Every structure is written in C-alpha cells, then in structure tokens.
Amino acid sequence: MVSKILVIDDDPAVRSAFRLILEDNCFSVREAENGEQGLEMARTERPDLIFLDLRMPGIDGVETLRRLKTIDETLNIYIVTAFANEYMEQLKSIHDEGFQFELASKPLSSLQIRNIAQTATPPEERCATQHKLVLTLYVVSLNNETRRLVEQITEALTNLYEPGHWVFDVVEVLGMPEKALEKDVFATPMLVRDMPEPVLKLLGDLSRVPSVIAAITTQAKGIGVQTIII
Structure with missing residues (x-):
C-alpha cells in the first residue's frame, strides 16, 4: 500500500526535500505551493498525511488547517514551522475549537520527517529506506x-x-x-x-x-x- 503525502509549503526547496526523503519508501508525494492549491488537492484526492507550513502568501497555515478540517475532520495534519511562537495564540484558539493537529518545529531532520510519515503506513506495509x-x-x-x-x-x-x-x-x-x-x-x-x-x-x-x-x-x-x- 502506498501512503499519500501532501506537502503544503511555499518554499520549493522544502517541498523537493520532502519528496526526495519520502518517495521510493512506499509514499506518494504531492506538492502545493500555497493553501488554496493544497485545499484543491485535498478535495481531489484524500491524503493520508499532510505536512503544512504556517507562514505562506494568501491564506496562512492556520486558515488552511481550518478549511482542510472542514473538508474532512479526520485528516492527519502535521504543522511544520519555524514560526510557532508567532502563531501560538491562533493555534491555541483553533485547538480549543476542537480542531486536531500535530505541531513540529523546523528544522526537521530527514529521519524525523520519515518517522512522522511512517505513522501513515501500517508497520507491516513499510518499505526499507535507501540512503539519500x-x-x-x-x-x-x-x-x-x-x-x-x-x-x-x-x-x-x-x-x-x-x-x-x-x-x-x-x-x-x-x-x-x-x-x-x-x-x-x-x-x-x-x-x-x-x-x-x-x-x-x-x-x-x-x-x-x-x-x-x-x-x-x-x-x-x-x-x-x-x-x-x-
């Protein structure tokens, strides 16, 4: 089984890093450069896991999270950001409203990214990794x-x-x-x-x-x- 990963981040270097780390390890990676594009991709095909940036042009990560959960409240979303403190009040507010998400601080190592992604795949279906x-x-x-x-x-x-x-x-x-x-x-x-x-x-x-x-x-x-x- 191939787990579907959606990376929503406005930095192409971040998106390509996620793709290289995760592809060929039983993950199919799609990339969205902003919240609007990520929402459309999530509507088209439900991802097993979403890596979501906070600071993006257009709608920010908090509003993107809110709209994603409106599409499907069971979506598994990891917010990955270097600006958690800046958005902490908004994150606390949306959490208090009942929106569920995980939070990870940048920078993340490749091992951390892969381990988080593994949560979307049952242990018996995980693939061996290659050195990259x-x-x-x-x-x-x-x-x-x-x-x-x-x-x-x-x-x-x-x-x-x-x-x-x-x-x-x-x-x-x-x-x-x-x-x-x-x-x-x-x-x-x-x-x-x-x-x-x-x-x-x-x-x-x-x-x-x-x-x-x-x-x-x-x-x-x-x-x-x-x-x-x-």
Missing part, C-alpha cells in the same frame, strides 16, 4: 564565485551518488524577503539561526567549500537519510 542526501545552500545572491561553489558541490554529488538519490537546492535569501531578516534573526524554512554582522560574509564564505565537500563525502559513506544545512 538533501543539501540546501543559502546565499544572499548568486554571483560568479557562488556559482563556482555550486558547480563544485554538484560535481561531488554526481560522483558520489546515484541519480535520484540526492537533491541540491540553492536558495537566494534576497528572493525571500518575508523570510529573510526579521528582528535580527535569519529565518528560512529549513534553518533558523542568529545572524552576526555582516550577513554577506557568513553566507558567502567560500573558504567553507572543503568542509562542505568533506561533509558530502562523509554522508555518502553513512547509512540512512540525512539532511545537511549550510
């Missing part, structure tokens, strides 16, 4: 130097992993203004970290290339699914 790697590089913006970095990492991944067993996403922070710099905290869907000044120096430090390649090599020799956040 999800690598996300956050940069202020792409320039000639960062493009060379991307080429080096891509070459290392190609040499170490079979096709389909890795994904490498590059997220330009300047292209995500609402999730970039808020209250002196650098917040992205897969990473929340205090940001010392200057921002560009930390995100564009090319001296870290050898350590990145070493981390990829180490992961290639390991077992299980891993996520490396740079």
Whole structure:
C-alpha cells in the first residue's frame, strides 16, 4: 500500500526535500505551493498525511488547517514551522475549537520527517529506506564565485551518488524577503539561526567549500537519510 503525502509549503526547496526523503519508501508525494492549491488537492484526492507550513502568501497555515478540517475532520495534519511562537495564540484558539493537529518545529531532520510519515503506513506495509542526501545552500545572491561553489558541490554529488538519490537546492535569501531578516534573526524554512554582522560574509564564505565537500563525502559513506544545512 502506498501512503499519500501532501506537502503544503511555499518554499520549493522544502517541498523537493520532502519528496526526495519520502518517495521510493512506499509514499506518494504531492506538492502545493500555497493553501488554496493544497485545499484543491485535498478535495481531489484524500491524503493520508499532510505536512503544512504556517507562514505562506494568501491564506496562512492556520486558515488552511481550518478549511482542510472542514473538508474532512479526520485528516492527519502535521504543522511544520519555524514560526510557532508567532502563531501560538491562533493555534491555541483553533485547538480549543476542537480542531486536531500535530505541531513540529523546523528544522526537521530527514529521519524525523520519515518517522512522522511512517505513522501513515501500517508497520507491516513499510518499505526499507535507501540512503539519500538533501543539501540546501543559502546565499544572499548568486554571483560568479557562488556559482563556482555550486558547480563544485554538484560535481561531488554526481560522483558520489546515484541519480535520484540526492537533491541540491540553492536558495537566494534576497528572493525571500518575508523570510529573510526579521528582528535580527535569519529565518528560512529549513534553518533558523542568529545572524552576526555582516550577513554577506557568513553566507558567502567560500573558504567553507572543503568542509562542505568533506561533509558530502562523509554522508555518502553513512547509512540512512540525512539532511545537511549550510
């Protein structure tokens, strides 16, 4: 039996990471880039499990949750967010109204994502996992130097992993203004970290290339699914 997973998140890097981690492990993964699209997908085909972001353009995750439960109150929904505190009053309110959901804080490891997804599949029907790697590089913006970095990492991944067993996403922070710099905290869907000044120096430090390649090599020799956040 293939369990149907729906990922509702406006960040394509997050959605592709969920897909790589879960596909080929008895999961069928569909992606929605906003709440409206996620609602339509849930109406078309009932998912066994929904991973739901909170901060999204259009209707936010709380309102999306409310409308999903209106479609089917038995839907199994995991809210996965880095902004739980910001939405805590709304989440408490909707919980008090009787809407059931689970809450997990980003960043989640690949193992955590897979373990949560396993709850949608009976133990006797679960498939064995294959080693995969999800690598996300956050940069202020792409320039000639960062493009060379991307080429080096891509070459290392190609040499170490079979096709389909890795994904490498590059997220330009300047292209995500609402999730970039808020209250002196650098917040992205897969990473929340205090940001010392200057921002560009930390995100564009090319001296870290050898350590990145070493981390990829180490992961290639390991077992299980891993996520490396740079």
